[in-house]
Amino acid sequence: MNTKTNQTVLLIAPVVDSLLDRLSTAFTVHRLYEQADAEAFLQRVGADIQVVVTRGDIGVTHHVLEALPQVGLVALFGVGTDAVDLNYTRKRNIAVTITSGVLTQGVADLAMGLLLAGARQLCQGDRFVREGRWLISAPALATQVSGKRIGIFGMGNIGQAIARRASGFDMEILYNDRQPIVGLDYHWCADLHTLAHESDFLVIAASAGAANHKLIDASVFNVMPKHAWLINIARGSLVDETALIHALQNGVIAGAGLDVYEDEPNVPAGLIALDNVVLQPHVASATHETRQKMSDVVYANVAAYFAQAPLPNVIA
Numbered sequence: 001m002n003t004k005t006n007q008t009v010l011l012i013a014p015v016v017d018s019l020l021d022r023l024s025t026a027f028t029v030h031r032l033y034e035q036a037d038a039e040a041f042l043q044r045v046g047a048d049i050q051v052v053v054t055r056g057d058i059g060v061t062h063h064v065l066e067a068l069p070q071v072g073l074v075a076l077f078g079v080g081t082d083a084v085d086l087n088y089t090r091k092r093n094i095a096v097t098i099t100s101g102v103l104t105q106g107v108a109d110l111a112m113g114l115l116l117a118g119a120r121q122l123c124q125g126d127r128f129v130r131e132g133r134w135l136i137s138a139p140a141l142a143t144q145v146s147g148k149r150i151g152i153f154g155m156g157n158i159g160q161a162i163a164r165r166a167s168g169f170d171m172e173i174l175y176n177d178r179q180p181i182v183g184l185d186y187h188w189c190a191d192l193h194t195l196a197h198e199s200d201f202l203v204i205a206a207s208a209g210a211a212n213h214k215l216i217d218a219s220v221f222n223v224m225p226k227h228a229w230l231i232n233i234a235r236g237s238l239v240d241e242t243a244l245i246h247a248l249q250n251g252v253i254a255g256a257g258l259d260v261y262e263d264e265p266n267v268p269a270g271l272i273a274l275d276n277v278v279l280q281p282h283v284a285s286a287t288h289e290t291r292q293k294m295s296d297v298v299y300a301n302v303a304a305y306f307a308q309a310p311l312p313n314v315i316a
Contacts, residue, residue: 009029053075060083101157119144156207176192232259259280
């Protein structure tokens with residue numbers, strides 16, 4: 001029978017306190033991020049580790065996994081798997097789980113929030129009032145959202161949730177995915193460039209990976225309408241940030257709403273300097289409700305692994 005002493009978890013990066021407390025109560029938990037000498041620490045305890053818990057944006061490296069000969073599960077706090085080499089985990093027969101089904105609503109909410117904040121100049125309006133400028137001048141005109149065309153790149157659960165919200169604004173919904181999705185009454189575009197050309201707002205909701213690295217590049221910005229906005233709530237690696245900054249500085253596109261960046265938390269100074277960009281610190285899932293649900297899913301997968309039960313959210 002398994003006991004706490006032989007049910008050992010390696011925590012790669014900090015998670016919410018409630019999850020840490022539950023894991024620490026039920027299992028032996030080592031926190032790699034607190035170790036001054038991670039290499040020596042892994043040499044000392046690596047052979048005992050059976051489960052790795054990490055955030056989706058952090059993942060886990062080959063080097064760490066190679067130091068864990070008994071590991072059988074990587075439980076991700078998030079849905080992105082680009083920071084984990086799934087080919088490697090498959091070769092090692094290491095299961096990978098994600099917090100599927102619980103981030104969708106929060107991420108879709110923020111996508112629409114970024115879209116509205118950018119088009120309606122909500123951040124500029126807030127500063128306009130706070131700085132007292134309303135007393136001496138009139139605010140600039142903004143852009144209407146209702147009735148416009150929204151293009152969604154990646155029509156998974158999050159993309160479809162964004163589409164449902166956009167339909168409430170009477171927007172025309174276009175999308176690109178590998179193929180048309182049966183049952184969706186939206187217009188499918190066969191390629192990204194067609195989608196970009198036809199959209200007033202291009203929302204990135206696709207999975208990241210080597211094949212998609214910097215896929216949203218100058219060639220995409222150059223076919224977008226000059227009044228169009230880019231919204232990214234997926235991964236920063238999907239966008240060529242240098243090309244995006246050039247497009248924003250030179251009026252190739254009207255603006256961008258970003259929650260993710262290529263080298264977080266380092267946001268390029270070129271983006272920070274622009275007034276036609278709405279910036280958020282990767283907080284699409286950062287609500288009390290979503291993070292609690294994510295914690296519950298991570299714990300359920302770890303507990304199932306140690307109980308030798310089917311993993312609720314396994315992907316590989």
